[in-house]
Amino acid sequence: MNKKISNSFSDDQLLKFYEKMFLIRKFEEKAAQLYGAGKIGGFCHLYIGQEAVVIGILSSINSEDTVITAYRDHGHILARGVDPKSVMSELTGRKDGISKGKGGSMHMFSKANRFYGGHGIVGAQVPLGVGIGFAHKYRNEKKISRVYLGDGAMSNGQVFEAFNLASLWELPILFIIENNKYGMGTSIGRSAAGNELFERATVFGIKGEKVNGMNFFTVSDAAIRARDYINKNSKPYIIEMDTYRFRGHSMSDPGLYRTKDEVNKMKEIDPVLMMKESLLKEYNFEEDTIKDIESDIKKQIRDVEKFSLDSPLPDIKELFTEVYL
Amino acid sequence: MKILLPALSPTMETGNLVKWLVKEGDDVLSGDILAEIETDKATMELESPDDGKIEKILVKEGSENISVNTEIALLSVEGEEIEEKIEKPIESLPPVIPNGNDTKIKENNISMGSLLKDQSDSLETKNWSEKEITMREALNQAIEEEMILDKDVFLLGEEVAEYDGAYKVTQGLLDKFGSKRVLDTPISEHGFTGLAIGAAMSGLKPICEFMTFNFSMQAIDQIVNSAAKSLYMSGGEINVPIVFRGPNGAAARVGAQHSQCFISWFSHIPGLLVVTPSNARDAKGLLKSSIRNPNPVVFLEHELLYKEKTNVPEENDFLIPIGKANLIKEGSDITIIGFSMSVQRILNALPSIEKLGIKPDIIDLRSIKPLDEDLVYKSVKKTNRVVIVEDGWGNTSFGSHLSYLIQSNCFDYLDSEIIKVSGKDVPMPYAENLEKLALPNTDEIISAVKKVSYTN
Numbered sequence: 001m002n003k004k005i006s007n008s009f010s011d012d013q014l015l016k017f018y019e020k021m022f023l024i025r026k027f028e029e030k031a032a033q034l035y036g037a038g039k040i041g042g043f044c045h046l047y048i049g050q051e052a053v054v055i056g057i058l059s060s061i062n063s064e065d066t067v068i069t070a071y072r073d074h075g076h077i078l079a080r081g082v083d084p085k086s087v088m089s090e091l092t093g094r095k096d097g098i099s100k101g102k103g104g105s106m107h108m109f110s111k112a113n114r115f116y117g118g119h120g121i122v123g124a125q126v127p128l129g130v131g132i133g134f135a136h137k138y139r140n141e142k143k144i145s146r147v148y149l150g151d152g153a154m155s156n157g158q159v160f161e162a163f164n165l166a167s168l169w170e171l172p173i174l175f176i177i178e179n180n181k182y183g184m185g186t187s188i189g190r191s192a193a194g195n196e197l198f199e200r201a202t203v204f205g206i207k208g209e210k211v212n213g214m215n216f217f218t219v220s221d222a223a224i225r226a227r228d229y230i231n232k233n234s235k236p237y238i239i240e241m242d243t244y245r246f247r248g249h250s251m252s253d254p255g256l257y258r259t260k261d262e263v264n265k266m267k268e269i270d271p272v273l274m275m276k277e278s279l280l281k282e283y284n285f286e287e288d289t290i291k292d293i294e295s296d297i298k299k300q301i302r303d304v305e306k307f308s309l310d311s312p313l314p315d316i317k318e319l320f321t322e323v324y325l
Numbered sequence: 326m327k328i329l330l331p332a333l334s335p336t337m338e339t340g341n342l343v344k345w346l347v348k349e350g351d352d353v354l355s356g357d358i359l360a361e362i363e364t365d366k367a368t369m370e371l372e373s374p375d376d377g378k379i380e381k382i383l384v385k386e387g388s389e390n391i392s393v394n395t396e397i398a399l400l401s402v403e404g405e406e407i408e409e410k411i412e413k414p415i416e417s418l419p420p421v422i423p424n425g426n427d428t429k430i431k432e433n434n435i436s437m438g439s440l441l442k443d444q445s446d447s448l449e450t451k452n453w454s455e456k457e458i459t460m461r462e463a464l465n466q467a468i469e470e471e472m473i474l475d476k477d478v479f480l481l482g483e484e485v486a487e488y489d490g491a492y493k494v495t496q497g498l499l500d501k502f503g504s505k506r507v508l509d510t511p512i513s514e515h516g517f518t519g520l521a522i523g524a525a526m527s528g529l530k531p532i533c534e535f536m537t538f539n540f541s542m543q544a545i546d547q548i549v550n551s552a553a554k555s556l557y558m559s560g561g562e563i564n565v566p567i568v569f570r571g572p573n574g575a576a577a578r579v580g581a582q583h584s585q586c587f588i589s590w591f592s593h594i595p596g597l598l599v600v601t602p603s604n605a606r607d608a609k610g611l612l613k614s615s616i617r618n619p620n621p622v623v624f625l626e627h628e629l630l631y632k633e634k635t636n637v638p639e640e641n642d643f644l645i646p647i648g649k650a651n652l653i654k655e656g657s658d659i660t661i662i663g664f665s666m667s668v669q670r671i672l673n674a675l676p677s678i679e680k681l682g683i684k685p686d687i688i689d690l691r692s693i694k695p696l697d698e699d700l701v702y703k704s705v706k707k708t709n710r711v712v713i714v715e716d717g718w719g720n721t722s723f724g725s726h727l728s729y730l731i732q733s734n735c736f737d738y739l740d741s742e743i744i745k746v747s748g749k750d751v752p753m754p755y756a757e758n759l760e761k762l763a764l765p766n767t768d769e770i771i772s773a774v775k776k777v778s779y780t781n
């Protein structure tokens with residue numbers, strides 16, 4: 001059972017967090033389905049299994065804080081409050097997509113929701129996120145730049161250059177490693193030497209820790225600790241999230257590098273189901289309350305699907321727009 | 326809900342149903358494995374799209390070559406009618422072929438004129454109070470003036486602050502603006518370039534100095550993939566107002582790894598502007614325009630030109646628009662085109678060319694992207710002959726593309742082949758005599774001019 005923590009979330013907030021996790025899960029399942037039907041093309045990296053990470057972090061976020069991540073970004077942009085219709089329409093490559101159908105699954109951005117993408121090159125978002133943190137400090141804004149990276153990126157050189165700069169210049173940045181154990185099809189044990197991944201940042205003087213990323217409450221607790229540390233010390237912080245993706249790296253991944261037993265074992269600690277169980281058993285929410293939320297989301301996803309398929313293809317004039325401002 | 330045979334890779338068209346792992350009447354949860362499907366690449370697992378009960382299996386195991394989107398099973402899902410029609414497949418997409426009639430976009434050229442806002446409001450002709458200064462001083466003035474005008478402008482790079490700049494371009498700026506706005510970085514191009522681009526995405530206007538552009542290759546992914554493409558792939562949401570600047574090309578005897586021209590590299594990339602001045606006046610006016618530009622600008626200087634002096638306006642509203650070439654000498658017989666250091670090489674050859682009785686139009690392009698096609702074509706249509714001089718390697722170079730543009734836009738006006746004088750296709754040698762031979766020289770320019778003029 002989850003350790004009761006010192007959070008002071010109201011009932012409404014807790015339900016909202018669950019709703020968001022369930023939204024991401026159902027959105028991604030629908031995306032998988034639409035990909036299978038040929039309505040989403042190219043690459044499509046699902047967030048299923050990692051929902052507790054983004055929502056746990058969200059629970060500590062000031063709405064003015066900024067977020068940047070790599071290409072497994074659907075859950076992140078939904079967490080930031082962007083309309084699922086415009087996200088799904090981007091996946092289907094339509095006019096009403098958040099990037100007008102010109103970015104695709106990996107390239108979505110929303111300045112209004114302080115979400116800076118959506119980046120397709122492993123590791124590249126890390127120096128960019130440090131730059132966003134630099135801008136916060138330059139302007140004396142009380143904001144934190146939240147920079148997500150995967151375990152794969154933790155062996156990419158520019159990430160260490162970015163850690164060095166973040167610590168050297170004392171920038172307000174929270175690095176979040178989503179360690180889902182596999183960089184594409186290569187397990188962490190076959191790609192990373194040494195001990196824990198987050199310790200690679202501590203050599204630059206960045207304080208950090210590793211937490212259970214399958215549990216909303218442990219993530220939230222760590223995120224709040226990190227936020228308070230950054231605000232108090234004006235220095236970066238790093239959290240390594242022990243998490244797992246239930247689906248393949250992208251849609252065309254046959255998953256030969258891990259056993260079914262391993263996946264099934266991880267599904268026993270499914271973050272969405274665990275959150276639900278916790279709300280029912282520890283926080284004593286009514287079963288009907290949860291059920292209502294779930295059926296609302298399911299209905300919403302049906303509308304999202306319809307919208308994303310009804311939206312027209314981008315006008316061909318869009319081919320040549322927005323190359324330059 | 327109908328379960329269709331999914332496309333399990335970007336290229337899959339048919340698949341084989343190897344095995345069902347559920348039977349009719351089974352309750353399944355979303356994500357449970359229903360069947361094994363063999364695709365063009367691998368055997369994949371078909372997962373249940375939702376929670377429900379397997380109502381009917383429509384395709385037997387062992388079936389082969391089933392088309393993608395064939396119904397293979399029915400799943401009953403709570404709250405959903407089993408008969409519910411799922412969205413009909415999208416009709417095949419109409420081909421997206423841009424066509425001159427309805428897109429008004431010229432094919433076959435880089436079309437920068439139509440992609441960039443008009444910048445023709447040149448202020449070059451105003452009566453300025455001018456002073457003769459070096460290009461180094463001109464660049465310094467440009468940065469200082471823009472930093473005074475706009476607090477979002479900041480400067481970062483190796484040795485730009487306390488050391489006063491490796492080439493003294495940034496001399497004195499630390500004292501004037503402090504360490505918050507003039508930042509020494511570690512020798513860490515990939516990191517600090519990415520940082521600068523991230524800062525630009527959040528609205529600051531960094532000037533990112535490369536001690537020389539040779540080191541920009543360490544960061545080229547960030548320049549190409551993050552700076553150049555973000556505006557487009559965000560549907561216009563994220564622009565990157567940044568200037569990458571520093572010396573480019575061969576200085577003097579610094580060897581192969583420190584002597585390279587990047588004009589062709591960066592002008593290849595949609596989303597980048599590429600500017601390369603040949604003199605102090607242009608350097609100041611163009612750098613100020615680049616700092617004010619909302620797009621990423623690659624600003625390529627030349628170390629050997631830093632000490633060269635010209636008259637430069639002192640006023641802070643002096644700007645040279647990006648995308649405007651300069652006809653630095655007007656003639657009638659031939660068009661000789663250069664940029665950056667090659668302009669100097671053309672001017673060195675000029676007395677010999679004039680001795681031959683040939684009067685050239687000499688064009689200093691100043692901007693490579695956008696390219697001042699109008700000025701170039703106007704000149705070519707008058708002279709009917711063209712020589713292009715570029716310091717960089719000639720293989721798949723900007724000069725090659727320019728020659729393509731000229732022949733396709735001025736074909737009927739050309740009286741001769743176009744000749745390109747480029748750097749030789751070798752790494753830069755160290756020895757003095759070999760280095761000279763590797764770069765375009767006066768003799769090569771003169772013989773190119775003779776050849777296109779049919780003069781002995």
